[in-house]
Amino acid sequence: MYDFKYQLANSQDDAVSAQSSAEDGSFLAGGMTLIPTLKQRLAQPSDLVDLSGISDLIGVSAEGDSVTIGSMTTHAEVASSEIVSSKIPALAALAGNIGDPQVRNRGTIGGSIANNDPAADYPAACVALNATIITNNRKIPADNFFTGLFETALEDGELITAVTFPIPDKAAYAKFPNPASRYAIVGVMVAHTGGETRAAVTGASDSGVFRSSEIENALGDNLDSSAAKAVSISADGLNNDIHASSEYRAHLVSIMASRAATAAG
Amino acid sequence: MTETNIGAPIKRVEDKRFLTGRGRYTDDLNQPNQLYACILRSPHAHANLKKVDVSQAKAAPGVIDIFTGSDMAADEVGSLPCGWQIHSKDGSPMHEPGHPPMAVTKVRHVGDQVAIVIAETKSQARDALDIIEVDYEVLPAAINMDEALSGKALVHDDVPNNMCFDWEIGDKEATENSFSDAHKVVSIELVNNRLIPNAMEPRAAVAQYDPSNGNYTLHTTTQNPHVIRLLMGAFVLQIPEHKLRIISHDVGGGFGSKIFHYAEEAILTWASAKVSQPIKWTAERSESFVTDAHGRDHETKAELALDKDGKFLGLRVSTKANIGAYLSTFGSSVPTYLYGTLLAGVYKTPAIYCEVKTVFTNTVPVDAYRGAGRPECTYLLERLVNKAAKETGIDPVEIRRINMIQPDQFPYQTPVALQYDVGDYPRAFETALKASDYEGFSSRRKSSEDNGKKRGIGISTYIEACGIAPSAVAGALGARAGLYESAQVRVHPTGSVTLYTGTHNHGQGHETTFAQIVSDTLGVSIDQVEVSHGDTGEVQFGMGTYGSRSLAVGGPAVLKACNKIIEKSKKIAAHILEASVDDIDFKDGVYSISGTDRELAFGEVSLAAYVPHNYPIEELEPGLDENAFYDPLNFSFPAGCHICEVEIDPETGEVEITDFTAVDDIGRVINPMIVEGQVQGGLAQGIGQALMEGCVYDNEGQLLTGSYMDYTMPRADNLPNLNVSTESVLGASNPLEVKGVGEVGSIGAPPAVINAILDALSSLGVEDISMPASPSKVWQAIHNAQ
Amino acid sequence: MPTVSMTVNGESVSSEVEPRTLLVQYLRENLGLTGTHVGCDTSQCGACVVHVNGKSAKSCTMLAVQAEGSEVSTIEGLADGDTLHPMQEAFRENHGLQCGFCTPGMVMSAIDLVQTNSDPSEHDVREWLEGNLCRCTGYHNIVKSILAGAKAMQG
Structure with a gap:
């Protein structure tokens, strides 16, 4: 790890000003991706601004037809939240299956989506559930948030404060994990919310999460699992690596979509 | 029998210190005034080392000194030795190119040592690595064996076609004759996948020199401290035994990878005298991946001749074995005397001939890894036997029964040098068939099929030679040490x-x-x-x-x-x-x-x-x-039968091991609790080889599986409970009547798993699959067959 | 250098550290608590698992400064004098360890499992151990140990 300066922020304002006054400051959320990256000397921030002391970034609340999760809420807290489990059980299940227990104890929803790893789980949930990402100065629809490989619509110094998920009628997530890393080779979140069916795919494409209109059309309003299975997805543009060919990933998109649809009931 | 007698499952006396965090692993130890070392490693598979400029790095904060291969060469430091000399078919000795602890003129694999930085803290040493300037002239690399044998890129300039040796065992003529008499010849081509051992404790060393008496002390993560003392003292650093103490208290797993004398041990010991202060080095896991000796990596073509009743007449094997960039300590013995000599397996094959071409490549050296040669042998034999069963239409159980060496045939002289002392192979075999409810398989298959899954069962028998060996025999075969x-x-x-x-x-x-x-x-x-x-x-x-x-x-x-x-x-x-x-x-x-x-x-x-x-x-x-x-009278010969049952999801290619039965003859059991643990651990590594683990290099010699993000380690949820038992015939070659248990799991398991997968998929037309049978590979095989 | 203060195994500790010091380095090098191990550099092996405020965490993926004000417990703090913690005892009884290197992380992780799920099934245990690698045991006896340890912790 290269050396850096460390600051513990006590408020959102504190965090934003500390980051902006640093030469090359990074926010530190749970650190589950950032710290391994630093250890491998793949990043060299001048300052780390630790968000863990900002209490208003932590917690889950339900209001009307949506659930809002503070950005520093851990995966374990989301997985065990009574609100999430009762309103969006698919999201609680997804959070309870991210990484391993130790990652879930420290990793946060804000950290995960700000990082936008192309094989992470949360981006699929955000897109399929049509979430809104709330930052310190605006609200960004999930469809506009994830812009590419490890890239998001966040501007330098912009801080995610919460994510709001509309409560779906039906939803489920199915993941086929990479045997080594256990990240998604393909993960598909399907959801039916207020008359709209969405299917968001993670892991398959190196530009990150995407919606599959073929799958969505096949699923229809009833989330028809056999129709999803029958969809033939093109392998063009999908990842091809030592763990899975693009053809295999294409095939798994249909299979995982179908399984998610079955699970959504 | 009292509770502590031989045969009792008494709890381990060493556990308490491990369970309370009081083990003494090498990295846990610190010496007064200790310095820290980091090692600069080659990022290239093959390059001339034109210039290593350490001047700027030497001035970095906390840096005490930096040394390179040239500094070691100037002190006439020797080459890391190989402990076993093999001769080629034509009688010529193997090529033994030099293996300097740090590269002098050329780097030969990604991870090869280039320089050592010694600093007051580990962070300072690591920071200084980044500012060493190295001018590499990158050369074409020899990565896969065929490419290496073409000789286009030479790993060592004085080794033509990169061939270390071309070895043979067995009676070639008798074997050829058996094939001309054959009713049927079955052939197979297969790869024994390269593995990375991954003991959970990364290697580490703390070296100390006492200028007042000239004594050196090296704490190191080794499986054999006296061997390291001999190899490093006599061959590399010229330090007499009485001036060199090697200490290896608690070691966090070895599986073979910590047998060998590694460069870092010599570099640190030598450098500790240069700086007259203790130095500690601990590998990062990413360094372990590119420096710990790898295992396996064979390509083999084998043929089995059978008569009209399915009896084996002859076996012909031709293998290419990757030995990596340098000869590691026992690298030459693994694909030869630990491999070709076991090709009879538990069968009465009267004529066997095996030839092995051993090849240098620009990859990490390959040496013994749990099983060492015997898993490679067992895998080819048991895959071949299953293929023979299929092609002759004889049941896989029956073909084994009719060819198995019988209990009244001992001592049994094989056609490949070994004489098995004692055993009862049918007994372990029949016990395993019962323990796995082999008879009931078809109804289990049916219920899997009803759920859209494919189910298969696979058998493997094995024999291994351990307790290596009578020193005189090993010496005659090329060992340079007593055993x-x-x-x-x-x-x-x-x-x-x-x-x-x-x-x-x-x-x-x-x-x-x-x-x-x-x-x-x-x-x-x-x-x-x-x-x-x-x-x-x-x-x-x-x-x-x-x-x-x-x-x-x-x-x-x-x-x-x-x-x-x-x-x-x-x-x-x-x-x-x-x-x-x-x-x-x-x-x-x-x-x-x-x-x-x-x-x-x-x-x-x-x-x-x-x-x-x-x-x-x-x-x-x-x-x-x-x-x-x-000094033993003979090898000992553990043997057994492993049966694996799998259920495969044909939609995803995912293989679940539903049951695994191992019945092993390991001779007298001293502590059955420890024995079961040894078998279970070996099975996990064998199952790992079959389903998950595989080392992959790209064409430039970059390791693509260089961390746990890409190298699949078996985890708790990959494995079932393991049905392990012993069916022992007391050993005849030593007075304790024991045979050895550490390696049986990793030897027997891989072909049982693959045979089960092929059984499951045969109705879909899949005839072959290579290890590791990852979901993607299984899916692809199904997809290609349809 | 910033000063970090925390409670480790019930004792207050305070030291100056570089911000880049990992919690595991702090435990091993500053406090001499070498029972917590480092087996990888990609946060996967779990040899470094400790408890931070009662929850299991990988101490190789946490800065020491992030543990400011926290209660940290390590394998060294589990036993009560000569009496092993029920989970430690279960590992000993069931031969749940061989080389011992992964063991501290396994035990710390297992205790967190039982605190989260007091009556885990074999399946729960195997899933929970996703973040802990063992190369020696094939996990068979680790799973057996944790199931026995879970029972003992309830009793």
Whole structure:
């Protein structure tokens, strides 16, 4: 790890000003991706601004037809939240299956989506559930948030404060994990919310999460699992690596979509 | 039987320190004034080292000094030696190119050592690595074996076509004849996938030089400290044994990868004298991936000749074995004498011929990894037998039954040099069939099919040779060391005992098993026995732990030393009891005159040995401390049968192991709890090889599986509960009647798994699959067959 | 250099550290608590698992400064004098360890499992161990140990 300066922020304002006054400051959320990256000397921030002391970034609340999760809420807290489990059980299940227990104890929803790893789980949930990402100065629809490989619509110094998920009628997530890393080779979140069916795919494409209109059309309003299975997805543009060919990933998109649809009931 | 006797499952005495965080692993140790080292490694698979400029890095904060291969060469530091010389078919000795601890003119694999930075803190050493300037002239690399054998890129300029040696075993002519007489010939081509051992403790070393007396001490993560002392002292650094102490207390797993003498050990020891301060180095896991010797990596074509009844007539094997960029300590013995000599398996194949071309490539050196040669042999044989069953239409169980060596055929001379001492292969085989409910498989298959899954069952039998070996035999085959073991039993005045063993415990439970042997033989309670190992300053001598040799070779040495203690102490007892030594009985720690109630306790006699007031001083020295060396009479031959059952999801290619049954003949069992643990652990590594693990290099020699993000390690949810049992025939080659258990799992498991997968998929037309049978590969095989 | 203060195994500790110091380095090098191990550099092996405020965490993926004000417990703090914690005892009884290197992380992780799920099934245990690698045991006896340890912790 290269050396850096460390600051513990006590408020959102504190965090934003500390980051902006640093030469090359990074926010530190749970650190589950950032710290391994630093250890491998793949990043060299001048300052780390630790968000863990900002209490208003932590917690889950339900209001009307949506659930809002503070950005520093851990995966374990989301997985065990009574609100999430009762309103969006698919999201609680997804959070309870991210990484391993130790990652879930420290990793946060804000950290995960700000990082936008192309094989992470949360981006699929955000897109399929049509979430809104709330930052310190605006609200960004999930469809506009994830812009590419490890890239998001966040501007330098912009801080995610919460994510709001509309409560779906039906939803489920199915993941086929990479045997080594256990990240998604393909993960598909399907959801039916207020008359709209969405299917968001993670892991398959190196530009990150995407919606599959073929799958969505096949699923229809009833989330028809056999129709999803029958969809033939093109392998063009999908990842091809030592763990899975693009053809295999294409095939798994249909299979995982179908399984998610079955699970959504 | 008392609770500590041989055969009892007593709890391990070493556990408490591990469970309370008080193990003494190398990285846990620190010395006063210790410095820290980081090693600069080649990012290229093959390059000329034109210039290494350390001037800027030397001025970095905290840096004490930086050394390169040229500095070591200037001190005439030697080459890392290979411990086994193989001769090619034509009688010429293998090519043994130099292996400098740090590269001097050329780097030959990603990870090859270029420079060592020594600094006050580890972070400072690591920071300084980044500012060393190296001018590499990148050369074309030889990565896969065919490419290497074409000789376009030479790993070593003086090794034509990168061929280290071209070895053979068996009777070529007899084997050719068996094929001309054959009713049927079955052939197979397969790859034994390259593996990365991944003991959980990364390698580490702490070296220290004492300028006041010229003594060196090296704490290192090794399985055989005396071997390291000999190799490094005599061949690399020219330090005589009495000036060099190697200490290896607790080691976090080895599986073969910590047998070898590694460059870092020599670099640190040498550098500790240069800076006159202790130096510590601990590998990052990413360094382990590119420096710990890898395992397996064979490409083989094999053919089996059968008569009209399915009896095996002959076996012909041609193998290419990747040996990596340099000859590692035992790299040459693994694809030869640990491989070709086992090709009879448990079968009566009368004629066998095997040739092995061993190839240098620009990859990490390849050496022994759990099983070492025997898994490669077993995999090809058991895949071939299954293929023969399929092509002849004989059931896989039946074809094995009709070819198996029978219990009345021992000693059994194979056509590939070994003579099996004793065994009962049909017994383990039939037991395994019952234990796995082989008969009931078809109904389980049906219920899987009803759920859209494919189910298969696969058998593997195996034999292995361990307890390597009679030194004279090994020497005749090219070993440059003896392969005996040593033990010292020191009875203290009050009757407690310290056993010094030359074997090394890095998880196998020797502190318990060996204490059981001492306790049982001398009749002292196990808490009165302490086992010491891993320190050349304390232990008289030893060859260490590998090849399942500790109990088979080290155990008899312990027994022998105990018997010397008994022999001497009986004389002392006879003197005190005023009886003839012939009339003294020794049982359960009590000396008595036969047929009387006159007796002495073990403690009384040991006290007399150290307080020799009433003592036969004219014929006997005081003290009770005996040393023994044991050289085995033969290899020992564990054998067994493993049966694997899998369920495959044809939509995703995911393979679930639903059941795994292992029935092993490992000779006498000293501690069944430890034995089961050894088998279970070996099975996990064997299943890992079959389903998950595989080392992948790209064409430029970059390791694509260089971390746990890409190298698949078996995890708890990949494995089922394992149905493990023993069906032992007592060993005939050593007085403890043991055979060895450490490697059986990793030898037997891979072909059982793959045979099960092919059984499951045969209805879909899949005829072959390579290891590791990852979901993507299984799906692709199904997809291609349709 | 910033000063970090925390409670480790019930004792208050305070030291100056570089911000880049990992919690595991702080435990091993500053405090001499070498029972917590480092087996990888990608946060996967779990040899470094400790408890931070009662929850299991990988101490190789946490800065020491992030543990400011926290209660940290390590393998060294589990036993009560000569009496092993029920989970430690279960590992000993069931031969749940061989080389011992992964063991501290396994035990710390297992205790967190039982605190989260007091009556885990074999399946729960195997899933929970996703973040803990063992190369020696094949997990068979680790799973057995944790199931026994879970029962003992309830009793």
